[in-house]
Amino acid sequence: MTTLLDDLAPLPDPSMPFITAERLPPGVGPVARYGDPIWCLHPLIENPSALRSRIHWANFPDSFREECRYLAYRLVNDELPALFLARRSAAWRARLSADCCHQTVLHWAELTKWCHWNGMSTLRDLPGDGWLDYHRFVMAKGLSRSSVRQRLSSMQRLWVFDHTGRCPLGIAEPPWSREGCDDYLPAASSRGENTTDPISPATMGPLLIWALRVVEDFADDILGAWRECARMMAVPKHGDNEVGRPKLEAYLQILKLMRLPVPTIQQGGGTGFATTYIAGLTNATRSQVQHALDADPYWDKVKDSRPGPCPLPVDVTGSLDGRPWAEAIDFEEAGVLMRHLGTAAFIVITYLTGMRPGEVLGLRSGCCPDPAPDAT
Known part of the structure; x- marks a missing residue:
């Protein structure tokens, strides 16, 4: 449908990406069109722990x-003008994160529904x-001081991006943009800033001690097993490996003659043959x-009467109280131990x-190499 904006501003081409090339991190996937x-905001998110947000225009x-x-x-691609920021508190940022952009647009959607x-x-x-x-409408919701502040700030960004555009719509400036937000917020809570109890020493x-031990003493064994x-x-x-067949036959023959258990894994609530493990050992x-x-x-x-483990052919070199910390690492344990190692590394990095x-979750391998030696 034709809107007032069509008469005022040259709009971006509908087929162009809604994120400009200057804003995109290297190597991102496809970007939604304007x-x-x-609009999927995933390409702007480099933090693997962050929420993957989407803007649904049908909500307007x-x-x-x-x-x-x-x-x-404009919110996604442009920065707030320096002149605007100069009169605001240090908490204001020239550009928002993807999640904050999403929250801001959700507040705009709420405003447009109220206007409608x-x-x-x-x-x-x-x-x-x-x-x-509109302020009375927001206050009637009984929101927290922080939630009301977010909405009022979102309206300031709405106004400033229109006010500084090439052909502004003429959105009126919110009064809290001139006067400050404090008088438009609910009373401050008596609770402290940090409401989460700290972890006991x-x-x-x-x-921390055990996380350090896992990283320093057990990591080589875990990585080797992985x-x-x-x-x-x-x-x-699939296939018929001529080299692996005799090794497979010899391996199974030894298990049978020595009455050894057959390597098994737990699957579907029952016991199954560890075919991948045996194939890896024999090259079949x-x-x-x-x-x-x-x-x-x-x-x-044998599988039902004498199910066996799947020890990986990797030497265990780490020790605990002068003894190897494990006799062997099982094929099924490798993935679990890798998660434990990642958790231990996460604890060490965040705490220290x-x-x-x-x-921390956004770090990439090689981002902190050992320093090159110099004259000192």
């Missing part, structure tokens, strides 16, 4: 949709004193292993550096 009904009343789409395009219910068809219809009516001390497990997982599933394909085990009824009986969890 005219798409949904029809007559307001294109106005807000254009202002959201009150008989308006464009953001220009909201008069300066109309912001006071009696808990944090042992946790590499060996990955090698076994890469063994072809998984289909060869399965065929050899199915061909002899002996193995089904003070970095936020999202910053």
